Amino acid sequence: MDALVKPAPLKRHVAAVVIGNALEFYDFTTYGYFATQIGRTFFPSQSPFVSLMASLAAFGIGFAARPAGAIFFGRYGDRYGRKPAMLACFVLMGAAILLLALTPSYAAIGIAAPALVVIARLLQGLAVGGDVGPTTAFLLEAAPEDRRGFYSALQYASQGMSTLAGGFVGVVLSRMLDAQALTDYGWRIAFLLGAVILPVGFLIRRALPETFHEDERAQTATADAPVPWRIMILGFVILGAGTIGFYVTAYMTTFATATLHMNTSVAFGATMAFGLANILFSTFAGSMSDRFGRRPWMIWPRITFALSVIPLFLLIVHNRDALTLLTATFVMGGLGQMGVVGFVALSEAIPKHMRCAALATTYAAAITVFGGTTQFIITWLIHATGNPLAPAWYVTIAAVFGIVAMILMPETAPVILNRRESAA
Secondary structure, three states: OHHHHOOOOOHHHHHHHHHHHHHHHHHHHHHHHOHHHHHHHHOOOOOHHHHHHHHHHHHHHHHHOHHHHHHHHHHHHHHHOHHHHHHHHHHHHHHHHHHHHHOOOHHHHOOHHHHHHHHHHHHHHHHHHHHHHHHHHHHHHHOOHHHHHHHHHHHHHHHHHHHHHHHHHHHHHHHHOOHHHHHHHHHHHHHHHHHHHHHHHHHHHHOOOOOOOHHHHHHHHHOOOOOOHHHHHHHHHHHHHHHHHHHHHHOHHHHHHHHOOOOHHHHHHHHHHHHHHHHHHHHHHHHHHHHHOHHHHHHHHHHHHHHHHHHHHHHHHHHOOHHHHHHHHHHHHHHHHOOHHHHHHHHHHOOHHHHHHHHHHHHHHHHHHHHHHHHHHHHHHHHHHOOOOHHHHHHHHHHHHHHHHHHHOOOOOHHHHHHHHHHO
16 A cells, blocks of 8 residues: 555656756856856956956856755755755746846946846856755655665766757857857857757646655654754765865866867867766766665776876876867766765765755765856865966865765665675
8 A cells, every 4th residue: 555655667657857956067167168258248258257257257157046945945845845945946046047048248237237147147056956955855865765866866967968069059150150159149059959948847847756755754744853963064075075076077178268278169079078977977986886885886986086186287288189089088077976975975865854954065065066066166266376277276185085985984775785784
């Protein structure tokens, strides 16, 4: 009878969540790939550096709203279910992306243009910050016990899909349009593509079953279990380090054009390489962690990542050719995104009745502090030091802190815990 009340989600339901998540992240992160063009449109200046910095500051503002979205929609998801929270975030993202795509330029309406851009970014931040908790909770709760790592890793893989899609759109537009046309309206096409597809994603999500049922939701109001602060703090550090690695790698498009003065279409190719690496390596690491445990598959790839970033940047800066840029970005992105296993361990370690809010808040706090500032900081570091390797040093130092937190994180993989219980 219980199976009739609580049907297990089907693979197509999981696919629907992953596709919907990819659409939301496409709309949120595409801004970063067109930061140069958006800067010229809404933050014009005689100095390209000032224009880019203003654009990246607006990019960072979107992250400031993510904790508020995480707290509100996370609590909503723990009280009313994962599905309604995901649907509400989807509607909010649709409104934000349309506002951003349709806002006239600074030349047309003056200071109102950047003001509207900031509002749109804040709405996007609320939507993405709120959606991470419900979608991750759904994936974890929909997974068979021995496949939690793989299913949860699909959260990161969906972000890779959005990156791959954003890079593909960028390559196509940069080949079809000249630099001025890309600035005038090309970047708007990329956003409108996401806006057009969002209603399809909404309809797909409406058909989802619920993974957090009424009897379980009732525990949210009555449960007196302590908040796992130690786990959340470790998760904050792990996610912070991973976020810096993600946004430094995602910055390679801007880095290739603004710092290395490479062709725009080649630069967008780096975005595609990163997206593909994210999809492949994150799911591989999640699957392997189901078989051999979370700890080895989050610690050793992160150590390898920390040791490889500076040599890879050296190759990119020295060669400045398409093959080196794409290969190095693929390797760096792949190793970095294997850190998804740390995210899986954090998700498993948080009790189900508070998982949505606690996970979303921890994730959003880390993303806000580090994701919203990373591209701004490394752009400033390159300008201040004149050293194009500054981003590599920044991400390497962050990776060391992440490794320490991973070492302190307990093992959560069912295969290891069951083995220990049998041995005892």
